[in-house]
Amino acid sequence: MPVVTDPYKPGTPCWIDLMASDQQAALDFYRDLFGWQGEIGPAEYGGYAVCTLNDRPVAGIMTQSAPEGQPVPPVAWTTYIASDDADQTNRSIAEAGGTILYEPMDIGTIGRMMVAADPTGAVFGVWQAMDFIGAGVVNEPGALVWNELNTTDTDAAGRFYQPALGLRPATIQGMDGYFSLNVGDRTVGGMQKIPGYLGAGTPSHWMTYFSVDDTDSVVDALVKAGGAVIQPPFDMQSGRMAVVRDPQGAVFSVIQAPEAQMPDSP
Structure with missing residues (x-):
């Protein structure tokens, strides 16, 4: 099993998550398709569900949401790219011509994240690991x-x-x-x-x-x-x-x- 236990090197895709209109239906669908296990998470994390494959984190699923006054993002998978300093990466993205969609924020003690779009419009996330490094299994069926x-x-x-x-x-x-x-x-x-x-x-x-x-x-x-x-x-x-x-x-x-x-x- 291709297990990942050490932090991903900066620049490496390290996590993916799905923003769904019906979180429970998405959890059920991917459970049946890929064998994932997962349930709606605690309210303090917006119900975010960390799905697992063979007891290791493989992807996240959450309900669509947006800050007040902002349009709701589309149902889509998001790729997160590893960083060892999300705030510096935020500055580098802006200086290189990207658009910051969500400024860096702490997610409890598990990590620090942000979301941006490149100059051609492709949206991606950035993840600075603390307690959570990202995907714990890759390169096997369902991962x-x-x-x-x-x-x-x-x-x-x-x-x-x-x-x-x-x-x-x-x-x-x-x-x-x-x-x-x-x-x-x-x-x-x-x-x-x-x-x-x-x-x-x-x-x-x-x-x-x-x-x-x-x-x-x-x-x-x-x-x-x-x-x-x-x-x-x-x-x-x-x-x-x-x-x-x-x-x-x-x-x-x-x-x-x-x-x-x-x-x-x-």
């Missing part, structure tokens, strides 16, 4: 395996993420138009222009990929549970993948791909 920036402008995004978060883009031989995102000499994610199968007008976003044993059977189960298929299962260089939408509208990808991995240790 996070890859984070990918789909953007309207790879040049603008590439210029932003290196000074803002320490993510260095690099071309990949044999994959024209696809870029790795690197922390030091380690690849921690990918970047590409928004693929056509997502539809015209799709805004820039970070895509969450989950590892699965069998892409086709997982997609069948998702459809039976009320989800929808955006891109049916297909074979690609890294394995067999599909792009899907859960019953509340959150888009994510599944991949049967032992080679398309997040690092199994930070």
Whole structure:
């Protein structure tokens, strides 16, 4: 089992969470699809649910909310990028041309977080670990395996993420138009222009990929549970993948791909 016990290196995607319109329905859906365990959390944390896989944290699920006077965010998965100083990262993001959506805030004693958007509009979170480092298991069926920036402008995004978060883009031989995102000499994610199968007008976003044993059977189960298929299962260089939408509208990808991995240790 690819277990993570040490803090993630700054710049590495370290956590994901879902903002849902119906939190309990989302908990039930992902329990049945991926085998997660989780329940609505304490009121002092807004009911935030930390889901587990094999007793290790794998993802968060919460109810849609917004500060008074602000629009409610869409139902979506959010990628969080590790930082050892959220306040400094906040300044770096602003200086590099990003937009701060939520200023750094303490989440009890577990960590400090913020949310921002890159210059092309892709929203992401930043997590400074204290008592909670983020995902405790990755790269196994039902767990996070890859984070990918789909953007309207790879040049603008590439210029932003290196000074803002320490993510260095690099071309990949044999994959024209696809870029790795690197922390030091380690690849921690990918970047590409928004693929056509997502539809015209799709805004820039970070895509969450989950590892699965069998892409086709997982997609069948998702459809039976009320989800929808955006891109049916297909074979690609890294394995067999599909792009899907859960019953509340959150888009994510599944991949049967032992080679398309997040690092199994930070």
